[in-house]
Amino acid sequence: MPASRSSLVAASLALLLGGCAVGPNYHGAPQVAAGEKAFQRADAASTAVSEPVAQWWTVLDDPLLTRLIDETLAGNPGVEGARARVREARAALRQQRAAGLPSTGADAAYLRTANVASLLGSGQSGGSGGSGSSSSSSSSSSGSSGGGLNLYVVGFDASWELDIFGGNRRAVEGASAALDASEASVADAIVSLTAEVAQSYIQLCDARQRLALTQQNIDIESRLVDLMKARRAGGAATDLDVIRIVNQLDTTRSQVPALNAIISEQLNRLAALTAQAPGALDAQLARVGTVPAPPASTNIGDPASLLRRRPDIRVAERRLAQQTAAIGQNIAAEFPKVDLLGTVGFAATHPEDLFNNGNFTYLAGPLLQWTPWDFGRIRARVAQARSARDEAEANYRQTVLNALADAETSLARYGQQRDAVTILGRARASAEEAYRLTEIRLRGGTAATTDVLDADTRRNQADLSYQQALAELTQDYVALQKSLGLGWTRPAGG
Numbered sequence: 370m371p372a373s374r375s376s377l378v379a380a381s382l383a384l385l386l387g388g389c390a391v392g393p394n395y396h397g398a399p400q401v402a403a404g405e406k407a408f409q410r411a412d413a414a415s416t417a418v419s420e421p422v423a424q425w426w427t428v429l430d431d432p433l434l435t436r437l438i439d440e441t442l443a444g445n446p447g448v449e450g451a452r453a454r455v456r457e458a459r460a461a462l463r464q465q466r467a468a469g470l471p472s473t474g475a476d477a478a479y480l481r482t483a484n485v486a487s488l489l490g491s492g493q494s495g496g497s498g499g500s501g502s503s504s505s506s507s508s509s510s511s512g513s514s515g516g517g518l519n520l521y522v523v524g525f526d527a528s529w530e531l532d533i534f535g536g537n538r539r540a541v542e543g544a545s546a547a548l549d550a551s552e553a554s555v556a557d558a559i560v561s562l563t564a565e566v567a568q569s570y571i572q573l574c575d576a577r578q579r580l581a582l583t584q585q586n587i588d589i590e591s592r593l594v595d596l597m598k599a600r601r602a603g604g605a606a607t608d609l610d611v612i613r614i615v616n617q618l619d620t621t622r623s624q625v626p627a628l629n630a631i632i633s634e635q636l637n638r639l640a641a642l643t644a645q646a647p648g649a650l651d652a653q654l655a656r657v658g659t660v661p662a663p664p665a666s667t668n669i670g671d672p673a674s675l676l677r678r679r680p681d682i683r684v685a686e687r688r689l690a691q692q693t694a695a696i697g698q699n700i701a702a703e704f705p706k707v708d709l710l711g712t713v714g715f716a717a718t719h720p721e722d723l724f725n726n727g728n729f730t731y732l733a734g735p736l737l738q739w740t741p742w743d744f745g746r747i748r749a750r751v752a753q754a755r756s757a758r759d760e761a762e763a764n765y766r767q768t769v770l771n772a773l774a775d776a777e778t779s780l781a782r783y784g785q786q787r788d789a790v791t792i793l794g795r796a797r798a799s800a801e802e803a804y805r806l807t808e809i810r811l812r813g814g815t816a817a818t819t820d821v822l823d824a825d826t827r828r829n830q831a832d833l834s835y836q837q838a839l840a841e842l843t844q845d846y847v848a849l850q851k852s853l854g855l856g857w858t859r860p861a862g863g
Contacts, residue, residue: 390535392697
């Protein structure tokens with residue numbers, strides 16, 4: 370081939386292979402929020418705009434909680450399933466990339482052909498004598514017997530679809546976006562699981578502490594019942610006084626079964642989260658400590674960092690990119706397809722002659738395929754792809770708005786609960802002071818033992834209310850970390 374013709378062919382092939390991909394190019398997700406520089410519901414006294422800690426549970430400084438979270442992330446089936454979906458998406462991307470490369474094959478065959486009339490004639494002549502048989506035998510070809518022909522074939526073939534209009538490139542874009550979404554789903558699962566473990570652990574600690582305080586109340590009220598009965602026997606109290614104290618004691622006792630049920634529920638829940646059977650953690654968690662308190666100040670960052678960090682937003686954005694690529698993939702189906710085909714092989718009537726030069730055959734050339742009249746099928750698929758892309762964009766917008774609302778709500782609850790804990794802390798201190806003064810009066814003879822026990826009950830009830838409020842504050846802290854998209858770390862280089 371002359372040099373000028375070779376250059377022309379090469380330039381034409383490069384032009385075909387470098388053609389632009391049809392369909393819309395993805396330029397990123399649309400802006401949803403106005404870009405506020407600070408959260409609206411943040412309490413300046415308890416929050417800071419510094420970048421938050423990804424592994425937020427370490428700030429609570431509870432080694433047992435940290436160990437439970439580590440065990441969950443190492444063996445929870447939900448995380449394993451999400452990681453399996455990542456491997457599946459990665460394999461799908463490799464498959465889609467390979468679809469743009471040539472495909473090859475090899476085949477070998479042994480064929481035998483025969484002329485039916487010749488076979489029938491051979492059968493008739495066999496019954497009439499030797500002359501017909503001799504004539505048939507003399508007319509047989511060298512590669513046949515009894516009127517048939519043996520054919521041995523070995524070949525190799527290859528085909529390559531030229532991605533002129535970018536259909537395969539769009540498919541690779543979509544598969545790559547799907548892989549990114551799967552990886553973000555792993556992070557989203559980690560965010561949810563770390564928060565779930567912490568919430569369950571806090572409920573367990575809270576229930577254990579409330580049970581201990583309730584038992585103390587039962588002991589105090591039991592003593593009150595005994596004293597009131599003694600006073601009734603001495604004529605200083607009535608049956609109504611005794612009944613009231615007994616009713617109060619029974620009401621307090623009724624709280625014990627519910628607290629034990631919460632303890633059992635959370636033990637089972639933590640066992641399931643850490644991929645263990647119910648009861649496996651009972652001994653380990655038999656003596657949990659107090660509810661871990663959140664720090665005095667919490668780093669929350671800003672709304673812009675929230676949108677970059679939350680995995681569910683990343684999933685929605687990658688789904689939008691995937692559906693955008695699908696539009697071009699379907700539009701490309703409207704245009705002709707060009708395949709480069711080639712096959713080489715050998716064919717002979719005898720095996721020993723198969724690879725002789727004279728038996729070599731080859732075939733090469735382009736194949737054009739086009740369906741210009743498909744009665745609107747492809748256009749319908751393009752319309753479906755555009756609608757799916759619009760739906761993905763709407764889902765992205767809603768995900769962003771929900772994330773911002775979630776964070777603002779969590780900040781508001783966290784700030785309000787801190788105020789409630791402060792108020793209940795003062796109530797707890799005043800109840801403690803009332804108990805101390807009542808004891809002084811008892812030693813001075815101006816108060817009865819029942820007054821001291823009643824003050825002790827009120828003090829214990831104040832402790833119980835403060836404990837519940839502190840547990841709710843830590844739960845709100847965990848919910849805040851989840852709403853900020855914390856709990857996972859970006860891989861190195863990611």
